[in-house]
Amino acid sequence: MKRILTLLLCIVLITGTQVTPAYAAPEWPSNVSVEAEGAVLMDARSGAVIYGKNLHSVYYPASITKILTALIVIEHCNLDDIVTFSHDAIYNVEQGSSSAGMDVGDKMTVRDCLYAMLLKSANEVANALAEHTAGSVQNFAVLMNAKAKELGCQESHFNNPSGLNDPQHYTSAYDMALIAQAAFQNETFVTIDSSLYYDLPPTRHNPDGFRVYPGHRMLKKNAPQYYPGVIGGKTGYTMLAGNTLVTCAEKNGMKLITVILNGHQTHYSDTKALLDFGFSNFQSVNIADADGTYSSVSNDMTIAGLPAADLSVLHMQKDCYVTLPKTADISDAQSAISYELPESAPPAAVARITYQYNDRQIGASYLLHKVAGEDSDAAVSVQADDAAAGGQAVRVAEGAGTGAQADLAGVNAGAASGESGADGSTPENGAEYGTDAALSGAVDGESSFNQDPLALAQADPLASSESAEKKTLSGVRKPGIHLNIPPAFWIIVGVAAVAAIIGSGLLTAKYRIEKREEEERSERYERRKQRLQDIGMTTSEFDMMLQQKRSDSALKQTKPHKRPKKHKSFLDNKNFRDHE
Numbered sequence: 001m002k003r004i005l006t007l008l009l010c011i012v013l014i015t016g017t018q019v020t021p022a023y024a025a026p027e028w029p030s031n032v033s034v035e036a037e038g039a040v041l042m043d044a045r046s047g048a049v050i051y052g053k054n055l056h057s058v059y060y061p062a063s064i065t066k067i068l069t070a071l072i073v074i075e076h077c078n079l080d081d082i083v084t085f086s087h088d089a090i091y092n093v094e095q096g097s098s099s100a101g102m103d104v105g106d107k108m109t110v111r112d113c114l115y116a117m118l119l120k121s122a123n124e125v126a127n128a129l130a131e132h133t134a135g136s137v138q139n140f141a142v143l144m145n146a147k148a149k150e151l152g153c154q155e156s157h158f159n160n161p162s163g164l165n166d167p168q169h170y171t172s173a174y175d176m177a178l179i180a181q182a183a184f185q186n187e188t189f190v191t192i193d194s195s196l197y198y199d200l201p202p203t204r205h206n207p208d209g210f211r212v213y214p215g216h217r218m219l220k221k222n223a224p225q226y227y228p229g230v231i232g233g234k235t236g237y238t239m240l241a242g243n244t245l246v247t248c249a250e251k252n253g254m255k256l257i258t259v260i261l262n263g264h265q266t267h268y269s270d271t272k273a274l275l276d277f278g279f280s281n282f283q284s285v286n287i288a289d290a291d292g293t294y295s296s297v298s299n300d301m302t303i304a305g306l307p308a309a310d311l312s313v314l315h316m317q318k319d320c321y322v323t324l325p326k327t328a329d330i331s332d333a334q335s336a337i338s339y340e341l342p343e344s345a346p347p348a349a350v351a352r353i354t355y356q357y358n359d360r361q362i363g364a365s366y367l368l369h370k371v372a373g374e375d376s377d378a379a380v381s382v383q384a385d386d387a388a389a390g391g392q393a394v395r396v397a398e399g400a401g402t403g404a405q406a407d408l409a410g411v412n413a414g415a416a417s418g419e420s421g422a423d424g425s426t427p428e429n430g431a432e433y434g435t436d437a438a439l440s441g442a443v444d445g446e447s448s449f450n451q452d453p454l455a456l457a458q459a460d461p462l463a464s465s466e467s468a469e470k471k472t473l474s475g476v477r478k479p480g481i482h483l484n485i486p487p488a489f490w491i492i493v494g495v496a497a498v499a500a501i502i503g504s505g506l507l508t509a510k511y512r513i514e515k516r517e518e519e520e521r522s523e524r525y526e527r528r529k530q531r532l533q534d535i536g537m538t539t540s541e542f543d544m545m546l547q548q549k550r551s552d553s554a555l556k557q558t559k560p561h562k563r564p565k566k567h568k569s570f571l572d573n574k575n576f577r578d579h580e
Helices: 002-017 062-076 087-091 110-120 123-134 137-150 173-183 187-193 267-281 309-313 379-389 391-398 404-415 453-458 487-534 539-558 574-579
Strands: 038-043 049-053 082-084 107-109 198-200 210-212 230-238 242-251 254-263 282-286 314-316 321-325 334-338 349-357 360-369
Touching (some): 038 173, 038 267, 049 173, 062 110, 062 137, 062 173, 062 187, 062 242, 110 198, 110 210, 187 230, 254 282, 321 349
Antiparallel strands (some): 038 049, 230 242, 242 254, 321 360
């Protein structure tokens, strides 16, 4: 019955409040520009794109690839696992590229390797982590593409864990923002990536160990590029990719992500301009606190003559956000409700509510069944789904990119100008680009996890254990099984429990009484035996005497007219009778 009422509620909301238009909404601020070829500014909480330039055009990512590598390793490996560096891991990199100085046979924990890869941008460490996780670099690339697809990426393909240039290794600003959004929701990733230094253990070339520092200058207070509020990020550079930079910063109740692709020594200034623009002009608004449009479902009402007081169990998902200009209110946004739920929806969801601002998707939330979904208020699933589902709306607003081959041709042409590092020094990844031969790995290497990584990655990444909970009643998801047990059942159970306790007590008492009586009989028998021994009579003789006495008593009853003479015997002994 509850599911039927929920379905009817959704139908009423769809027909009555499916679209709530916003009139005279303030314009979306746009007073910012960047010099990089591709860029994006995203609200990390809502997934809304605040600004985009060539949002869906593809570029070489260089070392910002390692964000995705780290996320996959964290999800598949134990941080205390030991990674052994193979010959392929050490030498399948270009000479002069970023390195942690590892040698064949060196060992480090996964945790140490992640610090070396994210802070030092060590390419041989990225290879070693890939081999440890999936058995080979090729197998790990399969996992990378599966994870990217799961996060909603549509313009990316990854061929190695380090970001070395390869015609089949590319991404877009929007896809990289989705990857960064997922990474900065992972506490382990944030802890490692936000570190200002880390001491690596001793290795063959560094017997005393050595300290690594982050390459992202906006984290360093003594650097001119320092930006208060930056949580972390990743730098990248090759001659073909140009400067690439991913940054996450939090300030004024907002958490923003920026991505810069094919920058021309302006990646830091472009990032600063985007962050200043976002923090100054926009706000993140909690949907459950700000939007009362759907809170009225808790009021008693009737649908088709049926009482619907049970609708009070519905509530808006917590910790879901929309992104709005500071001059706007949530009432200026357009909202739409749908009961056709995506696979990533929380198990207790009965409807999905999306928000747009002048045809720009700015966030989403779910209407949850409170009893079944009290613990389902996780904004992660909404944000990941919004990022994927919102791509089409963003493409309409920003303009879709051209084909991958055309964009890569443009990148290659632009790279001919030979841009150098931002500060004139050796770029972070040096000769990071390589050939296909440099990407070869041990295909038959042993996987570090029990399942076949290829089979795992080639399976539908969006499939989950919820597949058994198919949609019923025209798209309403099953919120779970609820047993409606009547109070009388619990009364019966309680009475039975009390009766069992009392019965157990009575049986215990009876046992103790019988045991005590048995002990007393045994004591009397022993005393009798001792007295018989004292007078020189055995137990058998005493029993025969008792038998004779019983026979005399029987004879007396059959011949009452003859009174036998009383004779004195052992049984007439006064002392014996007193002791009995």
